[in-house]
Amino acid sequence: MDHVPDQTINRLPIYLRCLNQARTVGIAVVNSLQLAQMAGTNAAQVRKDLSYLGELGTRGIGYDVEALIHHIADVLGLTEKRRVAIVGYGRLGGALHGYRGLADRGFDIVAVFDDDPAKIGTKAGELTVASMDTLERDLRDLDVEIVILTTPTYVAQEVAERIAAAGVRAIMNFTYALLDLPEGVKVRPVDLSVELQVLSFYLARSS
Amino acid sequence: MDHVPDQTINRLPIYLRCLNQARTVGIAVVNSLQLAQMAGTNAAQVRKDLSYLGELGTRGIGYDVEALIHHIADVLGLTEKRRVAIVGYGRLGGALHGYRGLADRGFDIVAVFDDDPAKIGTKAGELTVASMDTLERDLRDLDVEIVILTTPTYVAQEVAERIAAAGVRAIMNFTYALLDLPEGVKVRPVDLSVELQVLSFYLARSS
Numbered sequence: 001m002d003h004v005p006d007q008t009i010n011r012l013p014i015y016l017r018c019l020n021q022a023r024t025v026g027i028a029v030v031n032s033l034q035l036a037q038m039a040g041t042n043a044a045q046v047r048k049d050l051s052y053l054g055e056l057g058t059r060g061i062g063y064d065v066e067a068l069i070h071h072i073a074d075v076l077g078l079t080e081k082r083r084v085a086i087v088g089y090g091r092l093g094g095a096l097h098g099y100r101g102l103a104d105r106g107f108d109i110v111a112v113f114d115d116d117p118a119k120i121g122t123k124a125g126e127l128t129v130a131s132m133d134t135l136e137r138d139l140r141d142l143d144v145e146i147v148i149l150t151t152p153t154y155v156a157q158e159v160a161e162r163i164a165a166a167g168v169r170a171i172m173n174f175t176y177a178l179l180d181l182p183e184g185v186k187v188r189p190v191d192l193s194v195e196l197q198v199l200s201f202y203l204a205r206s207s
Numbered sequence: 208m209d210h211v212p213d214q215t216i217n218r219l220p221i222y223l224r225c226l227n228q229a230r231t232v233g234i235a236v237v238n239s240l241q242l243a244q245m246a247g248t249n250a251a252q253v254r255k256d257l258s259y260l261g262e263l264g265t266r267g268i269g270y271d272v273e274a275l276i277h278h279i280a281d282v283l284g285l286t287e288k289r290r291v292a293i294v295g296y297g298r299l300g301g302a303l304h305g306y307r308g309l310a311d312r313g314f315d316i317v318a319v320f321d322d323d324p325a326k327i328g329t330k331a332g333e334l335t336v337a338s339m340d341t342l343e344r345d346l347r348d349l350d351v352e353i354v355i356l357t358t359p360t361y362v363a364q365e366v367a368e369r370i371a372a373a374g375v376r377a378i379m380n381f382t383y384a385l386l387d388l389p390e391g392v393k394v395r396p397v398d399l400s401v402e403l404q405v406l407s408f409y410l411a412r413s414s
Contacts, residue, residue, distance in 0.1 A: 006247055006248075007247075007248065009405055009408050010247075010405055012404070012405075012408070013398070013400070013401040013404035013405060014398075014401065016404070017396070017398050017401070021385050024385075025385070040213060040214075040217075041213075041214065075408065075411075076404050076405075076407050076408045076411065077407040077408055077410055077411025077412075078404060078407055080411075082403070082407055082410070084403070090302075090305075091298070091301055091302040091305050092302040092305070092306065094298055094302070095297075095298040095299040095301070095302035095303075096302075096399065098298050098299070099299065099399055099400075101383070101398060101399060101400045102399070102400050102403065104400075105400045105403070105404065106407075107400065107403050107407075145410055146403060146406050146407070146410070148403075169409075169410065169413070170406040170407075170409060170410055171406075172402050172403060172406060176307075176308070178228050178231075178232070184413075186406055186409045186410075188402040188405055188406055189224070190399075190402050191220070191221075191224055191308060192303065192306055192308060192309070192397075193220070193306075193308045193309055193311075193312045193314065194220040194221065194224070195379050195395040195397050196289070196291070196309065196312070196314050196353060196355075196379060197219070197220035197223070197283050197285060197312065198216055198217055198219075198220060198283075198395055199353050199377040199378075199379060199393060199395055200283050200284040200285055200289055200313075200314075200353070200377075201216050201219070201282065201283045201284055202376075202377060202393045203284055203289070203352055203353070203376065203377055203393075204282075204283065204284025204287075205284075206376065206391075
């Protein structure tokens, strides 16, 4: 799998979402054009991306939806549960905690952290908001693999360094900080305005 | 601009974010390789994408950061403010309302809607939560161009139809519904778990 391009990896979750939707509406087989249309790409791209996973489709027929879902989930490491912590439990952290899509896809939120004394110790769903004072120890004790970082931007670098020092190798960064972390820690920046900007283009073009 | 491929449009906001970050740290000129590394793509892709916008870079030197920011913002229609409403004012809706990145990029939240009588009429920042009963009228009166849809999935199709009927042509869909809307209404599905799935791949590969 080491040879799969990053851009293909970035598209696999999108194919997976489309395939799950197809399954929901009762479609058992899709061809590359259909999958491309659902995913907002083109058929050649779909075929190329999926070719990295091995020979999966049947020429002239298409891909078995169920089989492809399992195969992509396997490649993405989604067949095992991932232990996730939310660091910074404000509105966005709370919303992500309640976001059904995470648990549904095997991401277990096992801890939430904040530095606000008024929040620490209070209930957060089935969890209790933990203090930032014990961040490193808790992340290790709970075997957290992925951190969702939703602190204010000005503390993000410092907090991310502590997270990395605790052995976490994957951070989903909702802050505006450009995180500078040791090799081996994968950071994915998330900017919720990107999709709005794409919509803005279509509005600008059509008006 | 009609000939710019969708995939290029999807990458422009990402380049814009990278360029803004470069500007923040004092970089005035970037070459295509640098921009590609920041954006997680390759230099040829950057050059090809930016070529659709016209001749912008200087061979052997690179792109002027400030000029390219303005040019991309212009293409994306970000130089004018966009009027946005949030429909479904739960935790995610509230978090998006408070998300600094939207206002910073010219997206003005001008209304928020919910159908919960306990919420309707209460304060939401500087706004008041409006009733779904007056959705169509309010969307028209306020000249809303983009709706952020954060209702429960099971009502999403019905609500989206009302939004489209009110003349809104762009919907950012945070629900799991596959929206079926009239031609001319652009829908962007958002799945917050996609980035986690990409991180999961890197964890699976490296362990």
